[in-house]
Amino acid sequence: GESVGLHLPTLSVQEGDNSIINCAYSNSASDYFIWYKQESGKGPQFIIDIRSNMDKRQGQRVTVLLNKTVKHLSLQIAATQPGDSAVYFCAEKGVSSASKIIFGSGTRLSIRP
Amino acid sequence: NAGVMQNPRHLVRRRGQEARLRCSPMKGHSHVYWYRQLPEEGLKFMVYLQKENIIDESGMPKERFSAEFPKEGPSILRIQQVVRGDSAAYFCASSPSQGKETQYFGPGTRLLVL
Numbered sequence: 001g002e003s004v005g006l007h008l009p010t011l012s013v014q015e016g017d018n019s020i021i022n023c024a025y026s027n028s029a030s031d032y033f034i035w036y037k038q039e040s041g042k043g044p045q046f047i048i049d050i051r052s053n054m055d056k057r058q059g060q061r062v063t064v065l066l067n068k069t070v071k072h073l074s075l076q077i078a079a080t081q082p083g084d085s086a087v088y089f090c091a092e093k094g095v096s097s098a099s100k101i102i103f104g105s106g107t108r109l110s111i112r113p
Numbered sequence: 114n115a116g117v118m119q120n121p122r123h124l125v126r127r128r129g130q131e132a133r134l135r136c137s138p139m140k141g142h143s144h145v146y147w148y149r150q151l152p153e154e155g156l157k158f159m160v161y162l163q164k165e166n167i168i169d170e171s172g173m174p175k176e177r178f179s180a181e182f183p184k185e186g187p188s189i190l191r192i193q194q195v196v197r198g199d200s201a202a203y204f205c206a207s208s209p210s211q212g213k214e215t216q217y218f219g220p221g222t223r224l225l226v227l
Contacts, residue, residue, distance in 0.1 A: 034215070042221070043204050043218035043219050044156065044204070046217060046218075100146065100171075100172070101148075103156045
């Protein structure tokens, strides 16, 4: 039968390896970018953010890279663990200080033992 | 330090009934946002409110949907005469005043319309 609805792209990674999740954003005027992690049945959880005047930002086990030339974001997770299994969304926000967040379509990260 | 709270977590309604979803922002946050998520999709913005004011409702359907954030009490998203297509997860997020940009999300309300 015909499938209905969208299917999230999936990234399968061996436990302990590094994960790289990519995202293309749409609005060249966006000046603030966020990565969220969403586990099954839960709300999005803030991971890390970056402003457009930066090209790299590091957190605990995570790094976000921003390439404004090609409007591309990536999230790198070091030493991937089973608890990292989730759907990861990149999101962008406009120049207004309190405007809406625009979410990307998401990537499902699954961890192989 | 309680996070964003939403209730109920699950709500079942029959077609034609009303659904009321509640959101209490984080302490000290005066900006509230509502988003809707269909299965296997990203969140879609619906409405942005500050206390007693709707700031941006560009994502709200024109009919049956309304939102408020009164001076006292939680923000309410109200869906009148629900239809099956309203079945989704509805998330609330809040951010601090003074224009801080990070939004923190609640656990969501999963609405099922029979």
